[in-house]
Amino acid sequence: MYKVLSNVSKYIVYNGLRKTSPVLHEASITTLNLNQQPIPKQPIPDLKQTTERYLRSLKPLLTDDEYKNTERIVSEFLITGAGPRLHAKLLERYQNTDNWMKEWWLEVAYLGYRLPVIVHSSPGTVGPPITFHRPDDMYVYAARLITAVCNYNEMIKSGKIKQEMAHNDPLDMQPYGMILGTHRRPNKVIDKLLHTDEAKHIIIISNNNFFKLCVVNKDGILSEGKLVAAVKDIADRSNTQGKPIGILTGNDRDTWAKDYSLLLELGNNRNIIKDIESSLFILCLDKDLPKDAFNEKNNASVRAVQSMTGCSSYVNAGNRWHDKTVQYIISADGFIGMEYEHSPCEGIPVAVLHDYVLKYIAARENSAMDRMSVDFPRPELLKFETNDAIDCAIEIATDTVDKLSDNIDMECFTFDKFGADAIKAIKLSPDSFIQIAMQVTFYNLQKKAPAHYESATLRRFINARTECIRSTSIESVEFAKIMLSGKCKSKQQKKEMMIRAINTHKEYAAQAATGQSVDRHLFGLKMIAKSEGTELPELYKDVGYTRSTYFNLTSSQVPYKSASFMCYGPVVPDGYGCCYNPRPKDILFACSSFKSCNETNTRDFACVLQQTLYDMRDIGSE
Template sequence: MLRFFTTVSSSVNKPLAYGGVKNIFKKQQVAGITSIQLNKLPLPKQPVPNLEKTAQLYLKSLQPLLNDAEYKNTEKVVDEFIKEGGVGKQLYRKLQERYENTENWMSEWWLQAAYLGYRYPVIVHSSPGTVGPAQKFKSPDDAHRYAAHVIGAVRNYNSMIKSGDIKQEMMRDIPLDMQPYAMILGTHRQPSEGVDNLLHFDNPDHVIIIRNNHFFKLPLTDSVNEEQLAVTIKDIAERSRTPGKPVGILTGNDRDTWVKDYNKLISLGSNNKIVKDLETALFVLCLDKELPKQFFAKKNNESVRGLQSLTGCSSQTNAANRWHDKTVQCIVSYDGFVGMEYEHSPCEGLPISVLHDHIINYVKNKLTQKINIPKEYPKAEHLQFQLDSSIEDAIQKATISVDTLAQDIDLECFLFDEFGSNDIKKWKMSPDSFIQIAMQVTFYRLHKKPPAHYESAALRRFKSARTECIRSTSNESVHFAKLMAYESEPISVKKAAMLAAINAHKNIANEAAAGEGVDRLFFGLKMIARDEKIDLPKFFSDVGYTRSTHFTLTSSQVAYKTESFMCYGPVVPEGYGCCYNPRPSDMFFGCSSFNSCPETSTKGFAETLKQSLRDMKKLAES
């Protein structure tokens, strides 16, 4: 999936200032690492790419983004950085030593810098949302039954993980790391000063259900079946008719504010025990209220549900019906929305999409079976936070913060059903590269310049690895985007340029997926400089580095087999986010930008993207 550490100010994953990073990282920011081992085949260590080769790839990636004078100056900066005796060489040798002495030279740094040390709110900025296929609930009891089966589905999936009964995925003959699958359930991000803690529990024995801002603890025992759980959830609904205090909204504030409020919260009454129950739960189930019709006045259902998955929509609807620190929050709304929000720290999007698809298919199968209404059922424990005036005040401030962010993020989510990955393969092209180049054309059509374009590449062929950046903008992609702006150019010329752009992207993507990309090596060198207390090298303040890491377009493919998609926010104020799920006959897209930026338009991006896809289809078929 997505998310990365940038070097310039941004609205998402805003980095810590270089000088401030030194003092905040803890040696023990991850607690209770899973003992579950899912890898049946051994995996190699993530390599340290060759410095000189990476420098050349880096310079090539800058050519579309810099003018001639800027590029020539950057060449000099790079040559000085990597020359024998230069600071880059010194840092590189230290990084090689770290490679020899660690299981993965990058993973701990990345977890700290890109996630746990990131202090903006996790909602929109870091935590993606998943929108599942719409359901038709004829009565509240239908929603309660669906929610009960969601619990059953997650328990079933958890048992499969715990037993190790999950095949090791392969990319052709290359085994992939399965450990992320063991890190999504029973995991929690605990707020802490400077850098948060990541907690994981292998054997959770309960779930937390949030309904109308009320929290309930439901123990999970083998003797309880899903028919009983449906009655339990109905009982929870009866006991939470009156809205509860919106304590959950505190978790949507920025992390520095939240940790202060968190420490106040757990000091009151039995609140610490309640928070421990949240931390140790298998997952959180959010039973959302229906959304008012006005939410759909200007947006389609998919876009509104994207906002619901990211933020809960508003403090007046479901924004407080959350606990954003939990890795997995499944959402079932009385008006038929089912989805998920996930806290990004422990893993990328694929394990989440696999879990989501498992839930959707499991519940779909269960709904075809007849049910018997049981007379006896487990009664959930109502967890009631104790509040004082300082927490009441904190809730009011968090409400303003969350509502402001929810109103600022603008989503356009849609199903593009004119063709899918099967057609693109028929044209003998890479579906992912085809879509990426369509985004390049889209951005250029809107802004008359190329984006600094980030695509996430999974590094799961290596042990405990995370991601690399695919720098999708290339000389070839920009050349093609410019040609598409002129109708007079011959079709044959445009098609040749399109094929060149797609092939260039495919090559860049393959290098990144093999651990030979650009960004993670330089990230590692920067972290070595921090650890060794070396002044930040000029390389990292050069215009080539700052401009090429100020990602105005961030994208990732997250595959679902069900009619589902993922969405998230941009990573810079004037940027776009675009997550997509290409399926055999169609494609889902989740596009985003910020309303506060006058330069961007999510609707404009979405409509132009559709047209770019159509235009490229015509070229492919010509």
């Protein structure tokens, strides 16, 4: 029996499926309970407090006349308008749900998002370069990666993962149970998120060919020797390139949903897709990138695109299935990376998995490989059937993916002048320091303040996701202006202004992390208004709201213990994305913008950011 619960409509669909297949559930339904300590519900802030903080965040983004008008609109919303009534209904929802935002956010931010998941939504992860001296080395690495992920999965399923804490507050561990065995199924208007806790097989894609490999049997995880033999067998059987069926998953979601329905009707495709959906994760064995891919970009920047899209249809863009939450990627030219579909969780649990895998492999780096087994479960080739309509759909998807891959402009680098330790040594917050540096950089290039989004985790609360830290403040803009004005200000004056900007950011970040910021509360009120079918309050049509939510600088800290980093594209056509991993002695950055925008330039952003970091440390050390 095959069970699928839609996260929106809550109905059950039954289809014939081999009895050995795992049962797939709605993603919020898992048999696991990973929280040893109880986690409180996500609060709803005081309405007056939210409006005050909202207005404060708008000051650096609006003209005086715009601000005065927005102030009037907010006052009317709070006192005589829809605000109190919507807030009261939101409080009712708080009482009747374990998390008032969970379903709305999953639907609006992810499953209802219709652009391609690649670049726009699904982040890539780039690991440190590796060296394979002979072909078998890659097979051994792949086998150890599979073992590491399976060991990690067993640790999660057994509930042995340690409860994380933020100071004295326990953090929700449920997202760790949602990474492996999860899949996003395309569907018209709103996709479905599926999850199983019972996956025993993985999917390996090689040269666009799909294989099913059972990695766990009654005796446990397959031995390293058997896994090496199975991976080598897949590589040997993939000399002929398969049709790039996987590239269909990189198209916009409505087109992919339509093509998915066509695909299901042919041959054994329905069962193949069920095998993909119910797998633990996907492993992509990529082809080497052509040498000219590195003509204009460093290795990290090129690998970032490989992790997000596969680079191009001529290389590895067909060697993907972007709906799977975890896709590990290995290529013989020394790349280890991952792409993750963002719907079920944020980046930090994914980073923890990735670090675990790299640590496991590194610990065995000098150990001899288990003898390659001749007695191994032969991987099953999953051969899709196609027709003219699917072939046409592949051509259209190929065009979409190639254009997007070519348009995303990455500049990824290791800032090695100093790291978090040096920032702490001058008694400043590393995260706030980096955030203010980004704003000075943006102001330097654009001569205006950014609507700057930084992601804050809400894992202090059960089934919560993120809040927006509105990083731009009056203080940060004042500091940016002074840094660029050329007017003679003493280092001490600059230091005082820098510290004010950093402390304001720390204050905003603390509010966000405790569920007391602006954006999710306003989002909840907006969703209540939409559910009533009435016209949205004027607040949501006002320039204050539209400008402050047009995030032309999007950023997040994703800390890895390894020399790895996460990367993603901007969220608006004329914006920048910037993900960073501050380590004790260095900081890894992944900066992005779109080549199609004449107003942005990723290389300029990366260069100015590095100089700004250096200048700020110089000021702070005074």
